[in-house]
Amino acid sequence: MSELYAWLGGKPLFLWTDMLIWLLVAVIVLGVSYTRRRPHLLEPWHRVAKSRLAMGSLVVLLVYVVIGLLDSLHYRPALEQSDQSEEVHYAVEALTALDWMVGGLRESGEKSYSAPLATHLYVREMVGESGGEVRRDYPRLKSGGAHLQNPQQRAADLVENSIVGGAKGLLLWLGIALLLVLLLTRKRQQISPRRWVVEVARGETATPWRTILLVTAVVSLLLMAAIQVGVKYHILGTDKVGQDVFYQAVKSIRTGLVIGTLTTLIMLPFAILLGIMAGYFRGWIDDMIQYTYTTLNSIPGVLLIAAAILMIHVYIDTNAALFETTEERADLRLLFLCIILGVTSWTGLCRLLRGETLKLREMDYITAAHAFGVKNIRIIIRHILPNVMHVVLISVVLDFSGLVLAEAVLSYVGVGVDPTMYSWGNMINGARLEMAREPVVWWTLLASFLFMFTMVLAANLFSDVVREAFDPRVHKGE
């Protein structure tokens, strides 16, 4: 095994959140394959698939998810061997597959602030002239446009790089489009690829492929152009300690996704189990469960989170020896944050499920099952659970964006993710005073705003359509 790692040049690091994320991916894949074979479960998804809004935002979300997943494969790179010993040492700092792919961004550190796409630092420093003279000036950046002989060529170089990047993006998009045409026309033999392309261009297909392809085009152009330019410049500038802001914003995606999804994954079993039990069995079981969630609910969420996170901090600080890498420590804090957010947010779903179960248990088909002497556990699994799943799904999708936003606020309050972890909340927290600075440093805030806003907006738009598609009240007649 260790030879393999040595050969690969790194040793995989299994973080808790990574494993849970991939577990979630597995659950979703299983769920999809289960649903595919059941037309009545697929029905509401068909409604979602027909919405232009939903499919457009889904493309954006998928880009975020792919980045987040790539960022969830951690490894510790092997260190250069200094002595002759056989043993290979691995770095304390862990990297991810994403880092490996965009390595250039990570390593290009500067000394301090630099504006987006700048060639010089934003602050004056003592610069040593060739003649031994020292004066205060804006020094050239180490990697921002460092390849330019003359900073004056910057504009032309930027245009050129954007065009090259755009062209690459176009190629990527064409590739995707071609693949789509092949896959889709192959599945349905009766339609010729040519005909299909015409239909898509006119927007006549049932699934809004035109919208999907348009959004894909925009995203791939932006992405490739950003990569092309980003290798040579700091497209969103650098922060106080000279770190590339674009890289930070991209790395924060994983944090946002983890909080938005794992929180629900963690709380879901409790909410479902307790909610259904309270509604189904009623009596003292109901009283106990209601008491539990009223009590938890009565503590204002932020305060409960704050109190719990503070305690975790103290625990981690006093037991620092338990963690091998900083990532592991930060990861544990992230996991605890998810758990505590879950504890404070399961009550809503639990109450909803209790209400829904109370209604369902009076349905005739449950009575019929009782008349057959079917056991309670079987009634819950076969009759109640499948009929409350739409409530669960709607609430999971709706919660996602709220949780992403909550991360920012909690990090600001000081009870969010580990300060060493990349997150939009940490970025905002670190940069909030920069607006008051003269001259203003605005790019860190802009970057976190853009990245977070895009994801939350896409999630909100998508969840709206999902809720409408699954809400039985909207589709009573069908």
Add this chain to the structure above:
Amino acid sequence: MLDKPPLLKISNLQTWFSTREGAARAVDGISLEIMQGEIFALLGESGCGKSITALSIMQLLPEVPLARLRGEILLDGESLLDLPEQKMRGVRGGHIAMIFQEPMTSLNPVLSVGDQVGEVLRHHSGLRGEAQRRRVVELLDDVGLPDPEQKIDTYPHQLSGGMKQRVMIAIALAGEPDLLIADEPTTALDVTIQAQILELLRRLQRERGMAILLITHDLGVVAEMADRVAVMYAGQLIEQAPRRPFFSSPGHPYTRRLFDAIPDAGKRHQPLSMLRGAVPVLTQEFHGCRFRNRCDYGWELCGELSPEWLSAQEGQQVRCHLFNPQFAERGSRVAESSGTEPVVERGQQEGDGSGLLQVRGLRVHFPIRKGFFHRTVGSVQAVDGLDLSIGRGRTVALVGESGCGKTTVGKAIMRLLEATDGTISFDGVNLSKLQGGALRELRSDFQMIFQDPYASMNPRMMVADIIGEGMDALLGQAPSPEGRRQKIGELLEQVGLTAEMASRYPHEFSGGQRQRIAIARALAVNPRLIICDEPTSALDVSVQAQILNLLRGLQQQQNLSYLFITHNLSVVSWFAQEVAVMYLGKVVEYGTVDEVMTAPRHPYTQALLSAVPTIDRETQREVIRLEGDQGSPINPPSGCPFHPRCPQAMERCSSELPDSRQISETHSASCLLVTNG
């Protein structure tokens, strides 16, 4: 009278909705005229477009995308479809008023009765303040609301269903309309309340010379109320006639089928006539007659040419090619055969009648708990001392109005509810003492069918699993998947469906088909007793006939016993052998169908029977009017529970609880007026 211009004239009205499947032709070319002061009934089964017609007149169509609203609606010569919304508001409530089916939800829950009536006065006649209040009291008094002075300040939730419908009528009358549209005004009400409301409508119409457009599915209500009738089918009118010719000789084959499908005592020994197939999908473009796929008399022409209006007799017009003089020969053949419907005399095998189920002194009280420690502060006496027995292969009907506890009886027998007291013995075994496994063993012997075919099966389960659920849970022998599938296929065929339907989901079936699946599910465990809880109440009359025929057929084949819980008395006289009439948790009269239905002895049974609207209008009957509503089972009246409403109540009735008195060997009633023997 014929010279007068019509009050309302609809010409070629088309109301289409956009759906994903295309335009749904909910109303598709309707023309009709309503005269001043007449009651015009629009009759049709669910989904035929009768309510949409009414809403089109009012221009209150639901907010779904309209595909088309064409034609002409003239009120006193003024075209309503061309009126601007501003003017239309003056028409709504002022010239045309409307009352709806659900009085429970049609009133605003947070406004007082006085507010809701007064608002109309304010809007249409500018009355305010004290004058408004006086007028509201007058109106409430006019619609028979007791204590109008006091009721004016109550909120809808404090009133019973019948009272709410009276308030709705007061709201409608407040604007002094020329036309009242009543959309199934009594469908949600009990039969004694229905009689009150119908009588009220008739009186108001007489006094005010107001016209009524009565929308209903109930031929009995039409017979009681209407001057003229129009029958609607799949978005079109197919027959129009004055009441008398309509009931003496219904013209259109569809109308005739409707008449034949109504169960009554006269048809006891023959199966009910059934309509095959289903109502056509309204999103298609129609060619020819819309009824032809279900018609027994159709020929090629019907598929090609949509029939025009043809005269039958005395102003009776029918949209059917049979009435074209060209095809007089075909027409007369039908006329002959119509009297002799496919009568298949099946010797009614009435079972040996030996006891299967014996219920003695059944009591089901639900405790009312309150407060922190859930103290019991009272109880709902849903069932309070009930005796019942059902023989093998026989049907006992349990009849009563909503809230009388009849469903609770069914559930208690099923042991779905714990009885507070009493014994239930099934084939000699006392069910009320059984627990756990012993009870489960017996469960396959008695099963249940429910009222709502949509709520009675899990929408997420395949039909095969729905039917198989009981087999898996009770029969337990774990048959091979092949054997299980075969059994399910057989069951489906037994209830008139096909074996391949096993792999479908409930939402693909119509209400009637679902009810068949529910029957198959019950049959799957080979029960001996089936408790049918209003199994046909949610169905149209033509579908009801199919289900009733099926149930009877199964009874004859398998010697099944039924406890048939219903509020529909005409079904009882066709279907049951014995009847128990329930009132407020007690059986007040018990006997064979003939005894109870033809010679009722308890005043409640008498009133109940007299309140049922009948088609046969020639036999004049006196409706015994019952005042008020059934009391509350939380605090039932002392003595005889019926005494507060009984027209023959004596002083003793309020203190003395009458015991069950034998009238004949099989007939008994619990009333002090009944003397033994």
Add this chain to the structure above:
Amino acid sequence: MLNYILRRILYAFPILVGVNLITFFLFFVVNTPDDMARMHLGMKHVTEEAIENWKQERGYDRPLLWNESASGSEKLTETLIISESLKLFRFDFGVADDGRNIGGDIKQRMGPSLAIAVPIFLIGLFTNITFAMLMVFFRATYLDLSGVVLTVVLMSISGLFYVIGGQFVVGKLMHLVPISGYEGGLGAFRFVILPVVIGVISGIGSGTRWYRTIFLEEMGKDYVRTARAKGLSEYRVLFHHVLRNAMIPILTGAVVVLPLLFMGSLITESFFGIPGLGSYTIEAINAQDFAIVRAMVFLGAVLYIIGLLLTDLSYTLVDPRVRLS
């Protein structure tokens, strides 16, 4: 009525006990007083004696759950859990790490919190309902559609950006009002106006959308059809019939948070330097002052429970179907 309120208060007691148990678990069991002392006094060079002193100062020197050394019933009562719980129930919050009395601080800081939170709440409620009514009035038109899109966009912006953006544009670029700070009396107005405006704006997205959903749901009900059949104008249908019914969920939803207004808003107060309870909490969190955090948790729960009680009472005011029993 009085009887009912008394019973509700009785019912609230077990919940408070539960809250107290949770806070006790978090603050005294997850990390024992020893850990806390060590953290406060510096991780490395701490003597046992210093820890004991620290604990004694705060009365944390008793055992957690069971006092072996005491006698009789005092085995149970002379413990941290009992003594600390009793203090909380007496609203005796003790002293902060900097030696100030927490109860006094809370009393003093309530005012500024309310000065910000109450206007945000009232103006926000009014604005959101107005916008939602407008959207429902013009439902299924482009006005409604663009309104929906706008609310989703507004909802997708983190609250932090509203504050940062507002401070930058109004305070720094336009120099209209001071960016942060506070003073008592009428002078407060200058400092309060910006946070209030920003607070209202940041709530518009989700608030308007939520109320619109409520209104639309009411619009689909049968009684609305009845009202229209009376010939009433759309305006009257909306204001007299729909709004009255929609007020039931709206008011009862609003009443729950009413008492919590005392707690102020963490973000707004700390950004604008308002000396209210919100910034008090944040400062305590940053300084890791557990006594204050614990006091605030308990206070928050008490206020929430009062909110629940008020909700029940408000039901009886707006919904004739509900009576207290």
